[in-house]
Amino acid sequence: MNISLNGEQKTISGIHTVTDLLNDLTLIPGSVVVELNNEIIQPDSYDAAVLADQDRIEIIRFVGGG
Amino acid sequence: MLQVNEQTVPFIKKLSIEDLAKAYKPNADLFILNGFPVSAKTVVQDGDNCVLIRKGAPPAAGEFTALLTARHTPGVHKKIQKVTVAILGLGGLGSAVAGALAKIGIGKMLLSDYDIVEPSNLNRQHYFIDQIGLLKTRALQENLLRMNPLLSLELIEEQLTEKSLPSFFENVDVLVECFDDPEMKAATLRSVLSQMKNVSYIGSSGMAGYADNNTIRTRMLQPGIYIVGDEVSEAGPGQGLMAPRVGIAAHHQANQVLRIILGEEEKRKDEYQS
Incomplete structure (x- = not known):
C-alpha cells in the first residue's frame, strides 16, 4: 500500500500498524510524536492503530539533550 | 531637545551635564555624553544624548521600563510586556532562553524544573559555582532578577507528566x-x-x-508549532552538550518567542494582532 510519510510518498509491505512502521524506521516509540491523518496517536494505541492505503502520517522525532 | 536616560527633555542653553543630573538623576557620579564618558562640567548641546549613572545603583522602576521601551520602540515593548511564556526545563536551553527573555522584559515567565544545580551543568547552563545544590528554579530566579528586577516569575518545582502539563500551561501564550x-x-x-x-x-x-552552526534551524510543523535544532545530534558519549551550540538553539527559541509575540510568525491564536 501507499502512504504519505512526512509529506513523501512511500510504498510499504508487511507493515500493518504504527508500531510496525516505527520498527521498520528503527524509531523509539517513546520519543516520537505520530500524527495519522492529522490526528495525534497516543503511544498506548500504536499497536492498535492500523494503517490504510493513502494514509498521511507525520512522525516527529526527538533526540535527547537540552 | 535632549535625551536624558532615554527620555526626551527640553534643551536649555549653557547647561552642564552636572546641572542636568541635579534635575534628573541626583547622586549621579558617571556622565556619558553621546556614548563617551565626560567630566561633570561639560556643557550639553541641543540634540545631545546624555546618560546619567550612579555607579552600582539600580535604576528606579519607571526609569528601567523607559530604558527598555526606548530600546525596543514603544509599540514593541508594550506587546512584550503583555505576554506569558512558560519555559519547561531549566538546563542549557531553558536557562539561556529565560535570560534572553528577562533582558527584554517579557511580561511573565513560568519557570519549571524540579532538579538542582550540579557541577556538571556548569559547562553550559547559566548558573554560578556558588549555586551548586540549589533548586534550578530558585537559582535562576535569583539570576534573572539581577538582570531585570521588574520581572514577574512563577516557579513550578514538581516533576511534570504528559497528563499534568495542561493544568499548568494551558493559559500561557x-x-x-x-x-x-x-x-x-x-x-x-x-x-x-x-x-x-x-x-x-x-x-x-x-x-x-559542535557541528556546523547553520544546521540548527527553526522549522514550522504547523501554524504556531515550531521545532528548533538539527533534529539528529543526540547528547551522548563523544557528543556532549556544550554552551556554544546549545546557546545557538536556545536563542533560536527565544527569538521565535519574540517573532510570535510581534506577529511575524503564524500562530495558533490572533490575540496579538491589535
Missing part, C-alpha cells in the same frame, strides 16, 4: 520546551497538539556537540 529527556519532549508536543489549542509551542531536538 507561548510554551518553550527545553527538556533533556526525549520522551518528555515528545509528551509535551502531544499534549500541546491535543490539549492546549491556544498555546504556541517552540520545541527542541538535536543541539549536542
Whole structure:
C-alpha cells in the first residue's frame, strides 16, 4: 500500500500498524510524536492503530539533550 | 531637545551635564555624553544624548521600563510586556532562553524544573559555582532578577507528566520546551497538539556537540508549532552538550518567542494582532 510519510510518498509491505512502521524506521516509540491523518496517536494505541492505503502520517522525532 | 536616560527633555542653553543630573538623576557620579564618558562640567548641546549613572545603583522602576521601551520602540515593548511564556526545563536551553527573555522584559515567565544545580551543568547552563545544590528554579530566579528586577516569575518545582502539563500551561501564550529527556519532549508536543489549542509551542531536538552552526534551524510543523535544532545530534558519549551550540538553539527559541509575540510568525491564536 501507499502512504504519505512526512509529506513523501512511500510504498510499504508487511507493515500493518504504527508500531510496525516505527520498527521498520528503527524509531523509539517513546520519543516520537505520530500524527495519522492529522490526528495525534497516543503511544498506548500504536499497536492498535492500523494503517490504510493513502494514509498521511507525520512522525516527529526527538533526540535527547537540552 | 535632549535625551536624558532615554527620555526626551527640553534643551536649555549653557547647561552642564552636572546641572542636568541635579534635575534628573541626583547622586549621579558617571556622565556619558553621546556614548563617551565626560567630566561633570561639560556643557550639553541641543540634540545631545546624555546618560546619567550612579555607579552600582539600580535604576528606579519607571526609569528601567523607559530604558527598555526606548530600546525596543514603544509599540514593541508594550506587546512584550503583555505576554506569558512558560519555559519547561531549566538546563542549557531553558536557562539561556529565560535570560534572553528577562533582558527584554517579557511580561511573565513560568519557570519549571524540579532538579538542582550540579557541577556538571556548569559547562553550559547559566548558573554560578556558588549555586551548586540549589533548586534550578530558585537559582535562576535569583539570576534573572539581577538582570531585570521588574520581572514577574512563577516557579513550578514538581516533576511534570504528559497528563499534568495542561493544568499548568494551558493559559500561557507561548510554551518553550527545553527538556533533556526525549520522551518528555515528545509528551509535551502531544499534549500541546491535543490539549492546549491556544498555546504556541517552540520545541527542541538535536543541539549536542559542535557541528556546523547553520544546521540548527527553526522549522514550522504547523501554524504556531515550531521545532528548533538539527533534529539528529543526540547528547551522548563523544557528543556532549556544550554552551556554544546549545546557546545557538536556545536563542533560536527565544527569538521565535519574540517573532510570535510581534506577529511575524503564524500562530495558533490572533490575540496579538491589535
